[in-house]
Amino acid sequence: MKYAVLIARILLGLAFVAAGVxxxxxxxxxxxxxxxxxxxxxLSTHGYMTVVALVMLVGGLLLLVGRFVPLGLTLLGPVIVNILLFHIFFAPSGLVEAAVILALDIFLVVVYRRAFLGIFAAGPEVLGSPKL
Structure with a gap:
């Protein structure tokens, strides 16, 4: 299992570092x-894609380095959703690649699920104050 996680992390990280660069x-x-x-x-003309590329680069580097992997997955999540939606609505020919990226991301999120448990808490605790 640890090799599968390593391979998924490296493949996803390389894909986003390469695309970002x-x-x-x-x-x-x-x-x-x-x-x-x-x-x-x-999007490119107005500089939006440069910001997206920086997010992709940082997220991909975090996956490659293996430190703060949940943060990298959190940064890349919205980008992956946008890639998938882009290929559904504008370029269906790239849908297979987008689905592979999504599958790698979902696999890593499941593996690192303990890091994401707080997101799904119904009544999260706020630091320094009683539960709301």
């Missing part, structure tokens, strides 16, 4: 045709 350095392939390309072009 490519987006930051603007090392992309030919522009995507259609509405998906227009959508990405607008």
């Amino acid at each position: 490519m987006n930051i350095l603007h090392l992309k392939q030919k522009p995507m045709p259609g509405d998906g390309g227009l959508f990405l072009s607008i």
Whole structure:
């Protein structure tokens, strides 16, 4: 099991570090045709994709280093949801890759589930005060 976790962590980390670096350095392939390309072009023009790329880079590095893995997964979660939705609505041809990324993420979240238990507490305790 520990090898499966290590492999999933490295694959997911490498994917996001590579994508983050490519987006930051603007090392992309030919522009995507259609509405998906227009959508990405607008996001890139206004700098939104640079911020997303930085989040991807930091999250991927945290997974690769193996420190603060739950924080890395938390940073990458919304990015993964957006990747999946982008491929569902704009570019179905990349849906398989998006599903693999989602599966790796879900696997790691399940493995590190103890770190996420507080998120699902109905009445979380606030530091320094009684339970609300």
